[in-house]
Amino acid sequence: MRVKRQKKSRKSLSFFKACFGFREPFKILCDGTFLHLLHAHGLGDPSVALSNLLGTRTIPSVTRCILGELKRLGNDYSDSLQSARNLPVTRCNHELMQSARNCIEAIIGSNNLDHFFVATQDPYIRKKFQQIPGAPVIFGLRNTLFLDPPSAYQRQFVKSSEDERSHMNEWEQKIVGNSKKQDVEKGVAVSNDAGKEVLVATKSKNNRKGMLDVKDKVRFKRKKAKGPNPLSCKKKKNPEGPSVSQTFVHKFDETSERSRKKRKRKRPNKEKLENPAN
Structure with a gap:
């Protein structure tokens, strides 16, 4: 309770x-x-x-x-x-x-x-x-x-006051109506001015073409040459040649062969050694 x-x-x-x-x-x-x-x-x-x-x-x-x-x-x-x-x-x-x-x-x-x-x-x-x-x-x-x-009166008072706040009174409606009219008039004036400018521009353009007897030709866009797709192309291969390591090994072999060769000495003939008097 x-x-x-x-x-x-x-x-x-x-x-x-x-x-x-x-x-x-x-x-x-x-x-x-x-x-x-x-x-x-x-x-x-x-x-x-x-x-x-x-x-x-x-x-x-x-x-x-x-x-x-x-x-x-x-x-x-x-x-x-x-x-x-x-x-x-x-x-x-x-x-x-x-x-x-x-x-x-x-x-x-x-x-x-x-x-x-x-x-x-x-x-x-x-x-x-x-x-x-x-x-x-x-x-x-x-x-x-x-x-x-x-009480019921107090609840009804709150409800009615909320309804009044949610709706516009006569004075607010007049202000909103006048502002809308002004916006509409400004929009119509701007659209009329823009329409007049467009009409004048098109008329002057047509008059020039009529005086020169020039007709508009249909222009087609030319397709420009485009390069190949880089993703569909193979990569370039470098020319095959001896690598640095191979050349180094080759040179090392040549030097070792040279060092292994023996020098031949010239010896006197045996006959000269046996008969020195002759």
């Missing part, structure tokens, strides 16, 4: 944030009936109880008129008066003391420009603020606090 209640409160809070621009920390205007409920059921400090309900930091406040009404109610509301004095005071600009109901209605007005939440137990205020767009109401039931869901 508690989880469902929290989901409903978060859903209602997101509606007012998205559609009416409520931002954290939320300002909450508390009257004497709400403060008396908190004290009677032991719900504690107003800022803590309201922060637990909305899930974020809150700034509860009262007015001079609300404080004056609690004073007039007597000793039964003395504890509620003491807790109200601990809260910040919102300026209401009333020279004469008003009832809490009239004071709250004057601050909220017809559209709640200051984005106040109203915490009250007054059924009249709850019912009336359902007909005011952007006026969320917090109330208590026994020892539990609730955020009133958006």
